[in-house]
Structures are given as C-alpha cells and as structure tokens.
Amino acid sequence: MTDSYAPPASLSFTALPVADDRTTAYRLLHERGPIVQLEGGGFAVVTRRDVEYVLRHPELFSSRMAFAGVGSPLPMVPIEFDPPEHTRYRRLLQPFFGPRPILALRDKVTALVAELIDGFIDSSRCDFVADMAVPLPAEVFLAFFGLPLRDRDRLIGWKQAISGPAVVNGRTTPPAEAANAGVELHAYLISHLEQRRAEPGGEGVLAELLAGPSGDQLTDSEILGMSFQFVLAGLDTVTSALGNAFAILVTRPDLRQRIVDDPEGVPDVVEELLRLDGPVFVVPRVSVEDVELGGVPIPAGSRLFVAVSAANRDPSSYEHPDDVDLHRERAHVAFGVGAHRCIGSHLARLELRAVFEEWHRWIPHYRLIAGTEPRAPWPHGLVGVGSLPLEFPPRGGTR
C-alpha cells in the first residue's frame, strides 16, 4: 500500500436509482469508479477494462464461493466452478449451446412466440412481461430439455421463489422459501432424469446427455447442477432483457419502424439494447489473494461485484454511452467475457430476435397503457421491468 492511496468512495447498490433511472445509476458508479467500495462490504468493479480483467483471471477472482446465497442444493454447473473442472464442463456442454444446434431451434421458438401472441392479440392489450417475457423462456427451456410444456407454470413458480435479491445483497445463505423451491425443482428434475434413464430415447438435452458416448460423461449430480443453473440463469435473464428492450422500443417508433422495414437488421437492434439495458447488473467473484485492481488494494477473500451493465455504459469505452446507436461496431460485455462468458448467449439472442421479429410482424404499433410507468424491482438479482402494460390496434388494424 502506498502513501498516496485514498480509500475509494463507498456507496450502496440498494440506494442507486436502478428501478427507474439506470442512466443516473451507472453514471454514479462511474463517477466513483473504477473500483467502488460498497457499504455492505466488497467492491464494485465498474469500468469495462477492469471488468474484463477480473473476468479473464479466474485464478485471481474465483467463482467457487461466489454463489452461496442462491439456494441450489448442489453446486451449479458450470457457473460455480473454476478451471480446470470448469473447462471440462464447458467442453461437454458447449456442443448443445453452439450456434448451429441453437439455430435448429429457430422455427420452434418462432412458433412459441406466435402462439403467445395469438393468446392476447384479439384483446388489443397485454402485459408484455407476464404474457410474453415470462412464459417464453420457460417454454423454450422445456422444449430444449425435452420436458413437457404443461409443466411451464410449475417451473415458473419454482424459479420465481428461488431468484430474487441473492446476488446483489451479498447474502450467503438462501431464505427458506428459496431453499424449499430449490429442493422441489431438484426433485422434479431428478424424476425426469430417472424416467429418461429407464426409457432411453426422446428429444432434448437430457436425453442426449444420457445417450452420449460413455467415458467422460456428466454424472447425474452434474446434470442436475447444470439443469438448475439453466433454470436460474436462462429464464429470468431473457425475461428481463425482453422487458427492458420493449420498455425502450415502446418509446421509440423509429426503432420499431426499422425492425418492420429491415428484419435483417434486427440482430443489431438486439445487441445495442443488450448493451444499453441488459439484465445482469453484477456477476459475483471472490478474490483468491491480495491483489491490486484499478489502483485499489483488494484483500484476499473480498467479494467483488463485477458490474457488466455499468461497463457497457463506460464513457471511456463508448461514445454517448446512454444513447441507442445501431452502428457502434463495438463489443459489449452483457454476456460477460472469459471462460464463464454466458454459454446460453446464442439461445438468448435467438429468443430475443424471434420476439423482435414476430411481435413487430403482427403488432407494429403499440403504446404504454396510460398511467403506467415501467419500473424494475430493486434491489433484485437482475435488472428487469416488472410489468409493461401495452395496448395496440385490433388485429390487422392500423393506428
């Protein structure tokens, strides 16, 4: 430690205006950055440079003890592991999540989106979050894993109970309700795994994992840990990304018109809205040894909150970071970087793209129902608007 060292200004995540003014929240973090001491303990890492550094150095910043508050009865695979175990998991799982196998789901996902739209289009209104953003990723998970679609609402119930303020408040033991839901979800997954084992065949990731070549296979515990992580990491994230994106689109007729006019350009809209208002506020890490970061000494065993959303608004990395710009040609870190980059990124992008395209094909004109204001529940594990009541002209109508 040098004489010139001054402790970083501290703040609390919960006091930030994340619910309704994320531009200010991220600006406050950058004003106090690059490393912000948190009132509840630990450090927020906010610049894109430092975020990338932490995520690329698992030997210094471990994932192993970072998820203790979540409530999974088994370690989640692969998010709670460091290399080299993590490397093995990724090698076994990546073939299911690569762009080509995911692209094969495109028609299925589009059909699920169209079916959800069918359910509310004639009423000329919906809550985009409850009627689209919540059910779609649950249905996609069930289809992808080869589980019955009728289990959708049970799955959503467990997922709601388990997720919550875990990551952001630094909790290290899950509340009872979350722990119970975790046990029930595990029992559900175990029963399907046993059923698949008793009657081999069928479609989906579970069947394929069990049918895979013997040798270096995942154990049942590992498959369960992976399934559990998928439910926690692959559902709410897509829900929140969709809700946040449509909360922006509803205010931007120009962007909507672009989507209608140029479906080929939809991926650029998806990327920019993920950068601007992605669902992941922070990812947790624990420092393994004493280390210096952004000029700040970090003691071994410190909790680090790696603020990928803030990094995506880093003014030293992006020009006019708070504006939508479809021509940035700059990487964002909404899916993280390094060994733990989101393995579901290709599936998430497919879901977002399918909703952007299909929704605007059927409902090009829509607006917020008067008197409502989208707000993200805060503090919460992810940043996502809780409700987005929309109204639109009847089917085939124009504004």
Next chain:
Amino acid sequence: VRVSVDGDLCFGHGRCYTLAPELFRDDDAGNGQVKEDGTVSQKDTALARRAVRECPEHAITVTE
C-alpha cells in the same frame, strides 16, 4: 491483409462468424476459426476490421 483468431483467447461468443461468415467459421465447440488461410480480399477488409472491434475477447488480429 490477413486475419487470424487466437484460439487461447476465443471463448465461442460467435460474433466473428455471425458478422463475417465470409471470413470466419465455427468449429465443433462453437469457437471461431478463419476460413482458408485468413487472406482477406480488398472488398472484405472493412468486414475484417469490424470483426476485430466486435470480438469481446480481443482474439482477432488483422495484419497488413
């Protein structure tokens, strides 16, 4: 102009072969690889530079 992917840095984000399928392809693990020997034609030079900028892992290099 030539383009190359550092396999040690790539973690399969898939941006390169999504944005520039003329220059990159995916391997069985979903990681990016250059097509052929990485030679970039005049008309694809801007595309190669875009891939460099959009790679989240800074794994792509263009050499003159």
